[in-house]
Amino acid sequence: MLPVRFVLAVQDARYVEPLLNYVNGSPYGSSMQVTAFTRPDAFLQYMQSGELPALVVGDAEMLMAWFRLGEPPVPWLLLNESAELPAACPAGGSHTAKYQPLPRLLETISACCHGSRTLTGGGNGNSIGTGLQTGLTSVIGVVSPLSGCGKSTLAMNMAKQFAVLGLRVFYLNLETVNSSVLFPSGCNGMEGSFSRLLYDLKAAQEGGMENDLQVMPYRLRHQGLKCDTFEPSLHVKEIMEMTRSDTELLLRSLASAGRYDVIVVDTDGASGGRDERLQAVLEDAGALVWLLLDDPISMFKSGIRIDQLLQSGESFAGSLMKRSRFVVNRYTGQLVNNPPRQDIRIDCMLPYIPSWKQLQQQELLLMSPIYQREILKLCRQLLGDADSGLSDNRGELYA
Incomplete structure (x- = not known):
């Protein structure tokens, strides 16, 4: 399927970098595109720039700054250090443990990403x-x-x-x-x-x-x-x-x-x-x-x-x-x-x-063999084929 895009917003770069490395080296590397931020101002500027991801994953400080801008336009997942969701959080999101095995965390993120994508593309309720x-x-x-x-x-x-x-x-x-x-x-x-x-x-x-x-x-x-x-x-x-x-x-x-x-x-x-x-x-x-x-x-x-x-x-x-x-x-x-x-x-x-x-x-x-070779790469990219040889699914970190 098409790769899903999610934003990771966590202030601790020591937390972000291992997660990005794990995504790129795992099977999720072909099905996820990650854009990561460790600075609130860069994160907020990106979220107001136009293109919206399928999901925002972040710590409490980053997400609360985003929530203050208004109703979140996309689903969110709070990386929480407590067992309960803060009362100040708006609707449209969930939470999970910040510190847990990376495979389990990626399973949670993947489920949230695909749960947020409408199967109709435009949301008109058809099949x-x-x-x-x-x-x-x-x-x-x-x-x-x-x-x-x-x-x-x-x-x-x-x-x-x-x-x-x-x-x-x-x-x-x-x-x-x-x-x-x-x-x-x-x-x-x-x-x-x-x-x-x-x-x-x-x-x-x-x-x-x-x-x-x-x-x-x-x-x-x-x-x-x-x-x-x-x-x-x-x-x-x-x-x-x-x-x-x-x-x-x-x-x-x-x-x-x-x-x-x-x-x-x-x-x-x-x-x-x-x-x-x-x-x-x-x-x-x-x-x-x-x-x-x-x-x-x-x-x-x-x-x-x-x-x-x-x-x-x-x-x-x-x-x-x-x-x-x-x-x-x-x-x-x-x-x-x-x-x-x-x-x-x-x-x-x-x-x-x-x-x-x-x-x-x-x-x-x-x-044309040359043209069809590039078309095949495009088709594999659309399908999220890990063997396509494309590098554009790698996560990006913005300090």
Whole structure:
């Protein structure tokens, strides 16, 4: 599953450092990201900077200083030296012994982290999950405010590499103009099936029969992607009339079918106004992969779009950054432009492939060994694979 992020706030560095070393050397190193603070001012500044962790773990002095700022926006775990929780603590947290065997402490922290994560990603109560546990489907949205940035190439290669890892994958293209039509599935007899599916989506909602909607008859096997998908539709007007509730029902129906571990959703780039399909993905996806380009315009547009979403008042705004991963495409060896926001960390660099500049066979976009190697690393990072060779799950200590 996706690594969870928690903050450790303890004034005693002699306590913090052994805990960080244990996390990095244990199996938790692939499933947890730790940011540690030993100074109250640095801790409080971080908690007010924007991105929120899944959990805050701290001693009484640090947590009490944080509580004085107002109602805690995330769950907390007090490292307590007594057997009782102080009466001054607000709701939304728990406590555990400060001094105990590290494996037992990490078990407690892990349980609190995963207990605080909503399986819906955005909290709308459906069955779409972020983890790849039995019975749950992980929805990963690939998003960008840019057109022509390689978003569909990324999404399709991710679907393929998740399948290579042995997962059951569905590739869902929600673009207004479906670019996956350039990659034939090799499956015949499904022409017009997506239009019929859209009709069924609307009919099920009008008749109050959402739970009876069957989407599996419309799926097909895409030989090139090694996963399931729907037949691409070029009826632009039909796609544009697809509402937020249509999209949510489609995602919910795919997830509840119990046939897929991962749904990779390819969204529209540079869509104007309020794209209801994109809004549904932003709400329901357990992870959002933002695609950036290393140029000033790309970084500027991406920053403005993210700022707009964070200030939109939508229910997903509070968890947006926590669920987001950031990928730079067409990387040439050195990142020239800074990320659009200070709280954005680049999680993956996808190489520039010169031979893609002029292509006669689109299938070659799914066959570059160099590109697919980096996509595989990204997929493993999203899954929290300890063998990915990535170093970004190491804890950070801020004095």
